[in-house]
Amino acid sequence: MDTELTRAEKIAETLEQLVFSGDYKDGDRLDEIRLAESFAVSRTPIREALQRLVLSGFAEQIPRRGVFVRLPGPVDLMEMFETMAEIEAACGRLAASRISDEGLALLDETNGRCLQAIDRQDLETYYAENEIFHQTIYRGAANSFLEKEARRLQNRLKPYRRTQLRFRGRMPQSMAEHELIVAALQNGDGEAAARALRDHVAVQGEKFQQLIASLNA
Amino acid sequence: MDTELTRAEKIAETLEQLVFSGDYKDGDRLDEIRLAESFAVSRTPIREALQRLVLSGFAEQIPRRGVFVRLPGPVDLMEMFETMAEIEAACGRLAASRISDEGLALLDETNGRCLQAIDRQDLETYYAENEIFHQTIYRGAANSFLEKEARRLQNRLKPYRRTQLRFRGRMPQSMAEHELIVAALQNGDGEAAARALRDHVAVQGEKFQQLIASLNA
DNA sequence: CTTACATTTCTTGTATACAAAAATCTTGAC
DNA sequence: GTCAAGATTTTTGTATACAAGAAATGTAAG
Numbered sequence: 001m002d003t004e005l006t007r008a009e010k011i012a013e014t015l016e017q018l019v020f021s022g023d024y025k026d027g028d029r030l031d032e033i034r035l036a037e038s039f040a041v042s043r044t045p046i047r048e049a050l051q052r053l054v055l056s057g058f059a060e061q062i063p064r065r066g067v068f069v070r071l072p073g074p075v076d077l078m079e080m081f082e083t084m085a086e087i088e089a090a091c092g093r094l095a096a097s098r099i100s101d102e103g104l105a106l107l108d109e110t111n112g113r114c115l116q117a118i119d120r121q122d123l124e125t126y127y128a129e130n131e132i133f134h135q136t137i138y139r140g141a142a143n144s145f146l147e148k149e150a151r152r153l154q155n156r157l158k159p160y161r162r163t164q165l166r167f168r169g170r171m172p173q174s175m176a177e178h179e180l181i182v183a184a185l186q187n188g189d190g191e192a193a194a195r196a197l198r199d200h201v202a203v204q205g206e207k208f209q210q211l212i213a214s215l216n217a
Numbered sequence: 218m219d220t221e222l223t224r225a226e227k228i229a230e231t232l233e234q235l236v237f238s239g240d241y242k243d244g245d246r247l248d249e250i251r252l253a254e255s256f257a258v259s260r261t262p263i264r265e266a267l268q269r270l271v272l273s274g275f276a277e278q279i280p281r282r283g284v285f286v287r288l289p290g291p292v293d294l295m296e297m298f299e300t301m302a303e304i305e306a307a308c309g310r311l312a313a314s315r316i317s318d319e320g321l322a323l324l325d326e327t328n329g330r331c332l333q334a335i336d337r338q339d340l341e342t343y344y345a346e347n348e349i350f351h352q353t354i355y356r357g358a359a360n361s362f363l364e365k366e367a368r369r370l371q372n373r374l375k376p377y378r379r380t381q382l383r384f385r386g387r388m389p390q391s392m393a394e395h396e397l398i399v400a401a402l403q404n405g406d407g408e409a410a411a412r413a414l415r416d417h418v419a420v421q422g423e424k425f426q427q428l429i430a431s432l433n434a
Numbered sequence: 435c436t437t438a439c440a441t442t443t444c445t446t447g448t449a450t451a452c453a454a455a456a457a458t459c460t461t462g463a464c
Numbered sequence: 465g466t467c468a469a470g471a472t473t474t475t476t477g478t479a480t481a482c483a484a485g486a487a488a489t490g491t492a493a494g
Contacts, residue, residue, distance in 0.1 A: 006280050006477070032446075042479045047447090048268060055272045063223050064446060064485055079362035086310070086363070090303035145296035146303070149366075223447070249476075259449045264477090281455055281476060 011039055012049035019058050019069050020159050026071040030059060057156070074212055077160060078203060081211075084153050085201035088134065091141040091150055092193035096185050099140030106136050107182050111175065118171050126171065127162060133178060137197070140185070163214040164207065174200070228256055229266035236275050236286050237376050243288040247276060274373065291429055294377060295420060298428075301370050302418040305351065308358040308367055309410035313402050316357030323353050324399050328392065335388050343388065344379060350395060354414070357402070380431040381424065391417070 015035075018024065030053075035046045050067045053059040061067045072080060095103075110133045117126040131154070138150040165171060177200040184192035203211055232252075235241065247270075252263045267284045270276040278284045289297060312320075327350045334343035348371070355367040381387065394417040401410035420428055 008477080033444095043446090044478055044480090047265075048477095051265060051268055052272065055269065065487095066446070076362065079360045082311075082360055083307075083363040083366060086307035087303070090300075090307065093303070094299075143296045143299055145293065146300040149300060225447080250474090260476095261448055261450090265447095282457095283476070 006045075007041060008045035008048035009052075011041070011045055012052040014039075015049050015053055016056070016058060019053070019071075024069045024071075026069060026073075028069045030067050030069060032066075074215060077157075077211060077215075078208075080153070080157055081160075081201065081203040084157055085198045087146070087150050087153060088137070088201050089194035089198040091138050091146060092181065092185065092197040093190040094143060094146070095137050095140030096188050096190035096193045098142040099137075099185055103136055103140045104182070104186060107133060107185070110136065111178050111182065114175060114178070118175065123166075127165070130165070130174075131158075137181070137185075160211070160214070164203075164211060167207075167210050170207075223262075224258060225262035225265035226269075228258070228262055229269040231256075232266050232270055233273070233275060236270070236288070241286045241288075243286060243290075245286050246283050247286060248283070291432060294374075294428060294432075295425075297370070297374055298377075298418065298420040301367075301374055302415045304363070304367050304370060305354070305418050306411040306415040308355050308363060309398065309402065309414040310407040311360060311363070312354050312357030313405050313407035313410045315359040316354075316402055320353055320357045321399070321403060324350060324402070327353065328395050328399065331392060331395070335392065340383075347391070348375075354398070354402075377428070377431070381420075381428060384424075384427050387424075 015030075024030070030050055032043045032046050032050070035050075036043045039046065050059065050061075054061045054067055058069065059067045060070045110129050114126055114129045114133065117123075117129060134154060135151065138147040138154075141147060165174065177196065181193060181196045181200065184190075184196050232247075241247070247267055249260045249263050249267070252267075253260045256263065267276065267278075271278045271284055275286065276284045277287045327346050331343055331346045331350065334340075334346060351371060352368065355364040355371075358364060394413065398410060398413045398417065401413050
């Protein structure tokens with residue numbers, strides 16, 4: 001992997017973080033000149049970074065008017081989570097017949113570390129291991145294109161997934177679902193794995209109200 | 218919809234077409250200066266267009282080296298078609314319980330026009346109506362985010378799908394599959410719709426050799 | 435006081451200029 | 465003749481300059 005990044009790329013990453021972390025509100029204009037000053041660069045790399053934001057879906061560009069941050073609303077989030085659920089289900093379906101023994105072992109280990117993290121109330125580790133769990137399934141689908149798409153959406157939804165997992169009782173239940181998923185994969189049951197992953201990721205029932213509530217905060 | 222495009226956007230579209238239509242070979246460097254001259258603009262809009270190509274996956278950028286066209290190889294195409302199959306399956310699964318009567322009617326009409334086009338040996342119309350058929354299902358899923366993702370991939374695979382459909386006997390068989398899909402949607406059977414769409418889109422059996430063969434041409 | 439229009443200012447989009455890194459060419463030693 | 469090191473050219477990445485369109489402000493008429 002190429003570690004050397006051009007300045008514009010670093011700025012784009014930073015800007016994504018800024019949009020993520022709520023420094024901007026929906027509809028805010030991303031002023032090229034102001035950003036150029038705050039990053040101490042010219043407008044050129046800023047414009048490249050903004051284009052990346054637009055093409056990633058974090059912002060919208062109106063020709064000759066500027067680019068404006070577009071934070072997903074409740075409906076957008078529901079749709080994105082539903083799409084994520086379907087993509088993860090597809091990964092699970094394929095992984096059921098393709099994942100390696102190493103992959104299955106990694107899933108088990110990761111789940112173990114997840115459980116330990118819950119016991120220690122170690123949120124950061126839990127989030128990290130949870131991410132690894134899902135990425136291991138993407139990898140297990142043995143389709144690098146699908147894996148990349150899955151990672152892209154996972155990354156896009158990351159901040160919202162975090163707020164979801166904070167709710168009481170959600171983490172133990174989530175772990176139980178992980179076990180179910182692993183069992184299906186071990187049995188090579190693609191349909192069961194797909195179903196388990198879809199239900200695990202989907203926003204349904206009371207999770208919906210929790211998601212809405214988290215948006216106002 | 219905003220119809221006014223900035224110059225860079227028009228150039229990006231043209232460049233995509235050029236890469237599509239085989240004017241460039243895999244690994245070709247997209248020379249900024251040469252392109253600027255041929256489009257009679259400065260490097261600035263060319264660079265924006267190239268960035269779009271890179272972020273769309275048509276080209277790869279190596280920092281301080283330039284951007285190079287990346288045409289998908291056989292493995293890439295298999296992976297992309299498999300992903301498309303899963304995404305279309307997801308659309309079908311959701312559409313089974315959500316598509317409107319108008320949507321179902323449109324599917325029927327479109328299939329009719331497809332059949333007529335086959336009788337007239339009218340390839341262009343057939344391709345167009347086939348595209349509409351699938352997009353109607355995306356729409357039927359009632360998830361605008363998923364719909365957009367599906368359209369994106371469909372667009373990316375369009376040139377390869379066309380070469381596929383040219384093979385003898387493929388078009389009538391494809392139409393039979395369309396009927397099966399519509400039937401499942403009418404019955405509200407999500408799983409059947411998903412299965413039918415997955416099989417319809419997936420590259421399997423002799424289609425694989427046809428796909429490989431078309432790559433050498 | 436409100437509204438329509440003109441002027442001004444500001445912002446984006448594009449062109450050009452410059453700096454730094456990579457590729458290429460030259461030259462010299464072995 | 466081959467290889468290596470240095471110089472030269474090319475090319476990318478960034479900064480700045482300029483042009484055109486949009487927003488803002490001011491002014492005059494009703």
